[in-house]
Structures are given as C-alpha cells and as structure tokens.
Amino acid sequence: MKELISGFGFAFKGLKxxxxxxxxxxxxxxxxxxxxxxGALLHINNSEWLWVxxxxxxxxxTELLNTGVETLTDLVSPGxxxxxxxxxxxxxxxVLITAIFALISGLVIFLPKILLLVTHHAA
Ligand SMILES: Nc1ncnc2c1ncn2[C@@H]1O[C@H](COP(=O)(O)OP(=O)(O)OP(=O)(O)O)[C@@H](O)[C@H]1O
Numbered sequence: 001m002k003e004l005i006s007g008f009g010f011a012f013k014g015l016k017x018x019x020x021x022x023x024x025x026x027x028x029x030x031x032x033x034x035x036x037x038x039g040a041l042l043h044i045n046n047s048e049w050l051w052v053x054x055x056x057x058x059x060x061x062t063e064l065l066n067t068g069v070e071t072l073t074d075l076v077s078p079g080x081x082x083x084x085x086x087x088x089x090x091x092x093x094x095v096l097i098t099a100i101f102a103l104i105s106g107l108v109i110f111l112p113k114i115l116l117l118v119t120h121h122a123a
Contacts, residue, residue, distance in 0.1 A: 017067075022067050028063055028099070032059070035052050039052050039109075042117075055106065056102075059099055059102050061098075062098045070091065073088055
C-alpha cells in the first residue's frame with residue numbers, strides 16, 4: 001500500500017515537472033479545461049464526452065512522453081547531435097498529430113452546436 005501511494009507521488013512529481021517546465025503542456029491543459037467547459041455549456045452527449053476525454057488524454061499523454069524523451073535526450077546528448085535532433089523532432093511530431101486529431105474532433109463535436117446557437121439567436 002505504501003509503495004502504491006509513493007508511486008502516485010512520483011507520478012504527481014512528473015506532472016508537476018512537465019507543468020512547470022513546458023509551456024505547451026500548460027497550453028494543452030488549458031485547452032482541455034476549455035473543452036470541458038464548452039462540453040458542459042453546450043450539453044454534449046455521453047459519446048461526445050468520451051471523445052473529448054479521449055482527445056484530452058491523448059494530447060496530455062503525448063506531451064508527457066515528449067517531455068520525457070526530450071529530458072532523456074538532453075541527458076544522454078547534451079551537445080549537438082543530428083540523431084538527438086531527430087528523436088526530439090519525432091516526439092514533437094507525435095504531439096502535433098494528436099493535437100490535430102483533437103482539433104478535428106473538437107470541430108466535429110462543437111462547431112454544429114455553436115452554429116446552431118448563433119443562427120438561433122440571429123433569427
Ligand atoms: N542535442 C541536439 N542536437 C541536435 N538538434 C537538437 C538538439 N536539441 C534540440 N535540437 C533541435 O532543436 C529542436 C528544439 O529542441 P528543444 O530541446 O528546444 O525542444 P522544445 O520542443 O523547444 O523543448 P522545450 O519545451 O524544452 O523548449 C528539436 O526538435 C531539434 O530539432
């Protein structure tokens with residue numbers, strides 16, 4: 001039980017480190033909160049909530065993996081190294097792909113509801 005609790009402690013330490021050092025992690029966390037707020041205000045349904053939860057999880061997960069890989073790369077290759085650059089570019093690309101997926105999902109879920117709201121108010 002003690003090991004389980006200290007395991008959570010290490011995980012929170014990792015989250016705190018990513019949040020403190022990575023601007024992109026803070027931006028994506030804020031975007032996640034905005035999506036949750038929009039979901040509540042626009043009364044999205046259960047399956048839409050699952051898509052929102054999946055997108056937030058995947059973006060933050062890839063951000064955390066990217067931070068881990070970047071940190072490890074800086075540890076093993078502090079100086080310039082072409083391969084080290086490729087490693088960082090590849091994990092950055094993983095974040096980009098996931099963020100694009102989240103953006104498209106967000107548009108599919110929220111845009112029709114926002115347009116309906118706007119046209120309803122305009123009429
Ligand atoms: N050791 C290195 N050798 C070669 N190229 C590197 C190296 N470190 C970084 N780069 C190149 O610079 C880019 C930015 O690296 P950096 O470590 O600043 O990443 P970042 O995404 O800006 O991370 P951070 O959020 O820590 O600032 C990498 O994607 C890579 O192309």
